Amino acid sequence: MAAVDREAERRGLRPGMPLADARAVVPDVRIVPLDPDADRAMLDKLCAACERYTPWASVDPQGARPNKSSHAPIGDGAGLWLDVTGCTHLFGGEAALLADITARFTRAGFRTRAALAATPGAAWALARYGGTDQTKDLDRAPPGEERAILKALPVAALRLDADLVEGLDRMGLRLIGDLVHLARAPLARRYGRGVLDRIDQMFGDLEEPISPRHAPPVHVVRRVFAEPIGKVEDIELALAEMLPILSADLEQHGQGIRTLDYILHRVDSSREVVEVGTSRPVRDPAHLARLFHEKIAAVDPGFGVEVVVLAARTVAPLTPAQANLDANADIDSFEQTGAAQLVDRLSNRLGNGNVTRLTAVESHLPERACRERPAMTAKRNNVAWDEPDRRPQRPVKLLIQPLPIDAMASVPDGPPASFTWRKQKHRVVNAEGPERIAPEWWAHEGRPLSRDVRDYYRIEDEDGRRYWVYREGLFLPGFEPRWYLHGFFA
Amino acid sequence: MAALPPITAELRKQIAQIERASTVTMTTPQKGEAVISAGAAAIDDALPWGGLPANGLHEIFGDATATGFAASLLARLETVQSGAPILWCQTGRELYGPGIAAYGLDPNRLILVHGRNDTDLLWAMEEGLAAPGIAGVVGVLHKVPPIAGRRLQLAAEERGRFGLLLRPLDPLARTRAAADLAATSMALTRWRVGALPSEPMLIGGREAGMGPERWRLELQRCRLSTFNQNSTYAGHPKTWQVEWRDETGDLTVVAPLRDGSTEPAERWRDAS
Numbered sequence: 139m140a141a142v143d144r145e146a147e148r149r150g151l152r153p154g155m156p157l158a159d160a161r162a163v164v165p166d167v168r169i170v171p172l173d174p175d176a177d178r179a180m181l182d183k184l185c186a187a188c189e190r191y192t193p194w195a196s197v198d199p200q201g202a203r204p205n206k207s208s209h210a211p212i213g214d215g216a217g218l219w220l221d222v223t224g225c226t227h228l229f230g231g232e233a234a235l236l237a238d239i240t241a242r243f244t245r246a247g248f249r250t251r252a253a254l255a256a257t258p259g260a261a262w263a264l265a266r267y268g269g270t271d272q273t274k275d276l277d278r279a280p281p282g283e284e285r286a287i288l289k290a291l292p293v294a295a296l297r298l299d300a301d302l303v304e305g306l307d308r309m310g311l312r313l314i315g316d317l318v319h320l321a322r323a324p325l326a327r328r329y330g331r332g333v334l335d336r337i338d339q340m341f342g343d344l345e346e347p348i349s350p351r352h353a354p355p356v357h358v359v360r361r362v363f364a365e366p367i368g369k370v371e372d373i374e375l376a377l378a379e380m381l382p383i384l385s386a387d388l389e390q391h392g393q394g395i396r397t398l399d400y401i402l403h404r405v406d407s408s409r410e411v412v413e414v415g416t417s418r419p420v421r422d423p424a425h426l427a428r429l430f431h432e433k434i435a436a437v438d439p440g441f442g443v444e445v446v447v448l449a450a451r452t453v454a455p456l457t458p459a460q461a462n463l464d465a466n467a468d469i470d471s472f473e474q475t476g477a478a479q480l481v482d483r484l485s486n487r488l489g490n491g492n493v494t495r496l497t498a499v500e501s502h503l504p505e506r507a508c509r510e511r512p513a514m515t516a517k518r519n520n521v522a523w524d525e526p527d528r529r530p531q532r533p534v535k536l537l538i539q540p541l542p543i544d545a546m547a548s549v550p551d552g553p554p555a556s557f558t559w560r561k562q563k564h565r566v567v568n569a570e571g572p573e574r575i576a577p578e579w580w581a582h583e584g585r586p587l588s589r590d591v592r593d594y595y596r597i598e599d600e601d602g603r604r605y606w607v608y609r610e611g612l613f614l615p616g617f618e619p620r621w622y623l624h625g626f627f628a
Numbered sequence: 629m630a631a632l633p634p635i636t637a638e639l640r641k642q643i644a645q646i647e648r649a650s651t652v653t654m655t656t657p658q659k660g661e662a663v664i665s666a667g668a669a670a671i672d673d674a675l676p677w678g679g680l681p682a683n684g685l686h687e688i689f690g691d692a693t694a695t696g697f698a699a700s701l702l703a704r705l706e707t708v709q710s711g712a713p714i715l716w717c718q719t720g721r722e723l724y725g726p727g728i729a730a731y732g733l734d735p736n737r738l739i740l741v742h743g744r745n746d747t748d749l750l751w752a753m754e755e756g757l758a759a760p761g762i763a764g765v766v767g768v769l770h771k772v773p774p775i776a777g778r779r780l781q782l783a784a785e786e787r788g789r790f791g792l793l794l795r796p797l798d799p800l801a802r803t804r805a806a807a808d809l810a811a812t813s814m815a816l817t818r819w820r821v822g823a824l825p826s827e828p829m830l831i832g833g834r835e836a837g838m839g840p841e842r843w844r845l846e847l848q849r850c851r852l853s854t855f856n857q858n859s860t861y862a863g864h865p866k867t868w869q870v871e872w873r874d875e876t877g878d879l880t881v882v883a884p885l886r887d888g889s890t891e892p893a894e895r896w897r898d899a900s
Contacts, residue, residue: 477712493740
């Protein structure tokens, strides 16, 4: 048995008991199979609910472990961490905050113990081992007495493994206070560094950061409607109202939006997130509204939306731009506002990968020499395109996948005399080549290099159309090279 | 410049108001208006504007040669509107940077837009034409509905942007291609570009590889036909045989055909 409820506990059942024993003690016990995934999902949901108190909430999956030492924990479930630093005054003080949390959980049918302390370790210990009064649902260590109270707790409150706790127990070390007074070096040597770390974490000598479930957005605007709204126009209107507020907030901090979420909480407690991204930091409300306009049309308000939140997920410094004094400065033309805003709009509707820029890559393989990168994130690289006067001739259109063609060559090593493509025979009247392009040996494995060497020809058919074809592989015994069409010249 | 009779000018103005078309299409071009050279003086002279107006929509039919011709036009656009990016909207992904760089167009200036369908592309083109900081917009489209074409032309004209419609001719759908060619469009000019057999390069009387590419350039339609600056009547359909000049980045007319003459249709097999 993994866990028992209050009534079962009263009738003598304990976690860790075999099921047969439990049935013997309480014949009508109701058994629910353990489902750790569901538990975790529920815990995550509760954590999300707790984000109303502080954005800095996270799940603590570690429950107290049952052990055979003299001190049994009051509660042994998993828990939630809430870092309420600077939030308590919003709820009328620490005591009121704790009362509110327990009241809400109780109403939802959960049995909780809440504790508030200066460190996560201390709070964990107090919530599970603090006080002897089992009916008291919350615990708050008075600032001056915290140390003394903690020292009186059993060693199990240090979040140690059950074996370790047992080992300490055998040595007569039952309370945290017993450990604190021991010499640290022998303790570490005997029981490992972990024990000392936990003690230090509890007393605040060692930092223990809590990573929140979501990185809390810093710039947030929230609107709660008296009546749920169901029209897409109204949702957009609310957005138009909130954007200038967010923009003013960002301006004060010298920040601009990179990704912005518009979160709609529906009446049936489901939610929808509309997300937009920008290619450079932006805080112009009109531009952001245009970006959302495309996406909001697709939003389904369901039974109505009661709360909307506008949260800047990623921001970047944005200082007022200074006019460029040096006309020859190497400023990327795409940094111009007009073009960047257009890129944002196009990318948000068509997808990031569909609005691209061509970048030159240092590679002699034709299909690798030119890459498309998303225009939103592409940075200018310093690889130059081939100089027009020294360039080898390259086609204006390059097939992503070279097409196998049937080609006839008058001499095996020569250019094709004719080839068939799309069921049409083309007679080659003019040819130039070969330009031999070998695969990149450092990225080439498996087949022998001689099979993947390409001999490129520029050829012209009787109509004057020009093609870029290549023969793959060298003429070697037992290997027949193949012809491919790779591109079209203008 | 030959002055139009007052009654003609008045009527043109009325038609312009009705059609919401402005100065570019219906009235004689003004000097100093931004114009892009088509590549050769002989071709520019045949256009009433003395080149292609930079504030308008143009249409080019053809295969890969059309891409080359378009790239050379956009490269010349740089002299009119320097540095600003160009939007290139298409469904495929086979545009090759080093290849278009050969026609003088810096691939770094391109923003490529890949749409799932023509609706996406037309939308992107219209957005591009309306956006500040964009020099020109290119769209590779098989079909352009008349209303969409008109919207693009108006947007290009109002914002003073250069719009280019590249219309691939699919050899497998010959009949549809013919219908497309016959359809009217709102573009200021319509061109058809195709490859022609080139002359081999001769060095010391001996063949030394392929010569420069040779195109057949046909001005099929022009929205305005009037007297140009040289007082010759311009804007008629006309065909040229041209050769690409790598060194200067323009075209030379190699063998001017007689006005209006066409070659047998068989010569016009296009491949994309």
